[in-house]
Amino acid sequence: MSPLFSVLIFIGLAPWVSAEPIKVASLSTVLSDIARNVGGDRVEVSEIIKPGSDPHLYEPTPGDIKKISSVQIVLASGLGFEPYLDKLRSSVEKSGVEFVVAGSAVKPIACAEEDHHDHSHSHDAADPHWWHSIANVEAVTLQLRDAFIAVDPDGRSDFQANARAFEDKLKVLAKWTRLQLAVLPKSQRILVTSHDALGYFARDYGFQVLPVQGISTSDQPSSQKVRNLIQEIKSLGVKAIFAENIENPKVLQQITVETGANLGGTLYADGLGIGDAGTYIGMMRSNVTTIVEALQ
Amino acid sequence: MRGHPILRLVVLICFLAIAGIPVYLITRDRPVGVLSSGKLPSKKIVSYEITMTSSTPAHLALAAVGQKPVESSSETESLIATYSMDAVKPEDLVVKARFVSPQKNAALRIQVQVAGKMIKDATLWGSESIEDVISIP
Numbered sequence: 001m002s003p004l005f006s007v008l009i010f011i012g013l014a015p016w017v018s019a020e021p022i023k024v025a026s027l028s029t030v031l032s033d034i035a036r037n038v039g040g041d042r043v044e045v046s047e048i049i050k051p052g053s054d055p056h057l058y059e060p061t062p063g064d065i066k067k068i069s070s071v072q073i074v075l076a077s078g079l080g081f082e083p084y085l086d087k088l089r090s091s092v093e094k095s096g097v098e099f100v101v102a103g104s105a106v107k108p109i110a111c112a113e114e115d116h117h118d119h120s121h122s123h124d125a126a127d128p129h130w131w132h133s134i135a136n137v138e139a140v141t142l143q144l145r146d147a148f149i150a151v152d153p154d155g156r157s158d159f160q161a162n163a164r165a166f167e168d169k170l171k172v173l174a175k176w177t178r179l180q181l182a183v184l185p186k187s188q189r190i191l192v193t194s195h196d197a198l199g200y201f202a203r204d205y206g207f208q209v210l211p212v213q214g215i216s217t218s219d220q221p222s223s224q225k226v227r228n229l230i231q232e233i234k235s236l237g238v239k240a241i242f243a244e245n246i247e248n249p250k251v252l253q254q255i256t257v258e259t260g261a262n263l264g265g266t267l268y269a270d271g272l273g274i275g276d277a278g279t280y281i282g283m284m285r286s287n288v289t290t291i292v293e294a295l296q
Numbered sequence: 297m298r299g300h301p302i303l304r305l306v307v308l309i310c311f312l313a314i315a316g317i318p319v320y321l322i323t324r325d326r327p328v329g330v331l332s333s334g335k336l337p338s339k340k341i342v343s344y345e346i347t348m349t350s351s352t353p354a355h356l357a358l359a360a361v362g363q364k365p366v367e368s369s370s371e372t373e374s375l376i377a378t379y380s381m382d383a384v385k386p387e388d389l390v391v392k393a394r395f396v397s398p399q400k401n402a403a404l405r406i407q408v409q410v411a412g413k414m415i416k417d418a419t420l421w422g423s424e425s426i427e428d429v430i431s432i433p
């Protein structure tokens with residue numbers, strides 16, 4: 001503790017200078033970023049899921065549960081993205097921690113058909129990858145603002161101002177995205193991806209998603225499924241296919257060889273990355289740039 | 297079950313065959329080349345009449361993938377262009393306005409008509425300039 005802060009405590013001014021930040025644990029790298037933007041100095045975010053890690057393979061450890069028990073708010077994506085959520089909720093119930101589930105603030109879209117989807121993780125009927133729609137992130141920004149105000153009413157004006165500033169940035173991002181994608185003919189707006197994570201993006205910008213079934217798991221997609229996909233890629237004249245951090249390069253390679261499509265680069269499908277893609281805005285810019293460069 | 301063993305066997309085979317039909321229909325692999333999402337919808341080219349109207353004099357510009365960009369040669373309050381595009385998947389319109397005298401809340405209205413029927417009517421707001429994308433339904 002700084003000498004200045006000790007003096008301020010002594011004369012009773014510390015609460016004016018800096019209230020104790022709200023302790024938040026986040027089960028999503030995207031939610032961590034939104035929380036930091038909305039919360040600013042009034043919120044301390046513990047990242048349970050770290051950037052670059054695979055949230056689908058995550059299971060809470062005893063250490064994580066202890067950490068989550070000590071916070072005031074837990075941020076979760078919902079819509080089935082965290083299959084362990086109910087168990088976690090009951091195991092930290094006594095601590096009085098509040099769960100803020102982003103999925104309840106967005107209008108979900110249905111998951112892709114079963115024959116295009118072979119995750120090893122459990123997804124509900126709704127597509128849980130809500131953050132690929134900027135409009136959804138705007139809605140969740142307001143949800144976090146209200147959740148923080150409920151816990152720290154003194155921070156109301158700060159949270160409101162921070163949320164407005166982040167919304168403005170999201171609006172700039174949304175316009176930038178529209179302008180970038182405008183160069184892509186509608187007929188070329190086809191995303192062949194490792195798994196079916198970009199449904200919200202596809203809906204917002206008129207893309208068709210063709211996920212490679214089974215490629216995100218240890219299970220191989222059936223040869224018939226791969227043949228069907230290859231046929232579809234050929235008939236649609238798809239220029240490029242996209243890798244993700246969870247993938248089976250062998251199958252992707254087979255598809256590129258047989259279809260003549262290029263490998264279009266890596267998309268951030270299940271959360272933030274590191275470096276430039278370490279923020280929500282950076283991640284979206286990276287994905288959009290990769291898609292436009294590959295499909296143009 | 298009573299009756300001749302062969303008759304019982306025939307009845308059992310018939311029962312299994314009938315019970316198996318829905319299972320087969322649900323679980324069968326779709327044949328290559330009949331993927332619903334893989335079918336290319338046939339193109340239908342129609343004329344889109346696009347009208348840009350500015351609340352104050354501005355340099356106006358309009359573009360779309362595969363179409364000739366249109367730009368006003370001097371400041372104007374309206375710009376009209378006709379683009380022939382596929383009605384199944386019409387391309388997005390990139391609209392630009394640079395206002396001669398920047399002001400608060402200058403408006404740019406974009407109207408899209410097909411055969412005299414309005415299919416899109418959007419207004420964008422700005423101060424010095426506007427640049428955005430309009431999607432056609």
Ligand SMILES: [Zn+2]
Pocket residue numbers: 056119195196197270
């Ligand atoms: Zn996923």
